[in-house]
Amino acid sequence: MSGKRVKKRLWRWRNNPLRRHDDIVEAWVVLAMWMVIAVGGAIAGLVTAHAADDVLARQRAERHSVRAVLLTDLPSASSSGDTAERISADVSWTTSDGTAHTGRALVSAGQKAGARVLVWLDAEGRLTSQPPGRVEAGFEAGLLGTAASLATAGVVFAAGAVVRWRLDRRRLDGWDTEWAMVGPRWGHKTG
Template sequence: MRATRRLWRWRSNPLRRREDIVEAWIILAVWVVVVVGGTVAGVVTAHAAADMLAQQRARRHPVQAVLLADAPPMTAWAAGGQVRESVRWTAPDGTSRTAWTLVDGGQKRGARVVVWQDDRGRLAPQPTSRAMGAVEAGLFGTGAAFLVAAPALGAGAVARARLDRRRMARWDREWELLGRHQGPRTA
């Protein structure tokens, strides 16, 4: 019985108001949504992201390609020292393919470069490593948890602010009634 009273602080308080009980239920509901909903959303999103990244690793393969033209020298604005140039490689079905991709700048025509292709032989970005995939999945999960928690916390804060305004308006009415019975104010 004592534990119940400690957990539910407004249960036997003679000064409790209806707004206090509503506020207690709002706080309880918000925390249930934040803890349970945020956890579920985070775990589901992290697992989905990890599965997607694992599928990418399974479906993308490195292949040797040949540079078809001299790559321009690296420039200050080149992303990671790489420039866009045309390469040729052999697809899984044995056909020769040509496309543009990022290669290290300054390489000569005929140089061998490693490119990544998907199962259909199309160029694809290098897949995320297992370690980086785990980090990314964790970040996606954390983001999903915050996306569930933020609206719940915001709605709870708005509801509590409205309850506070109702309490203050009620106190103002009560003080006004009390003031009429006490006589004129002196200050």
């Protein structure tokens, strides 16, 4: 990058008799805004991704599958042709201590009563959904981290834009005041 181009980009930082206080403030606001976007966005994304990964890992550790028996016949898959369609149905299962339980769980459509199905239980023995696998959890944690990073960047950018807009308004109001004082002196001068 040429020296002239660098000077042009950093004009607010140079000594210049036309530089106003608001120009210096705006330069610092822009610098701070981009630093917070870069560092704060990265930190927010990493913290969110790590927290989501911990929650999903805890779900994988706490939930376990058991074999259950389907209590009612289920209609076949809808006409959409989705063979993996899951519908809520009554099931019964027996825990490791021999206690029988019944409840409603999502199972594949088209099965008959008495079919063996896999259901998932949480740490308290209640029916729950299947926890995400490691790859799915990693993808979800990454997606949430990216969303947190972008949200942080968006909030900081919007706050910076509001500050810069206020500085522009203040500059325009200053110019109006100065023109109100100088403008009348320039009047009535015709060739």
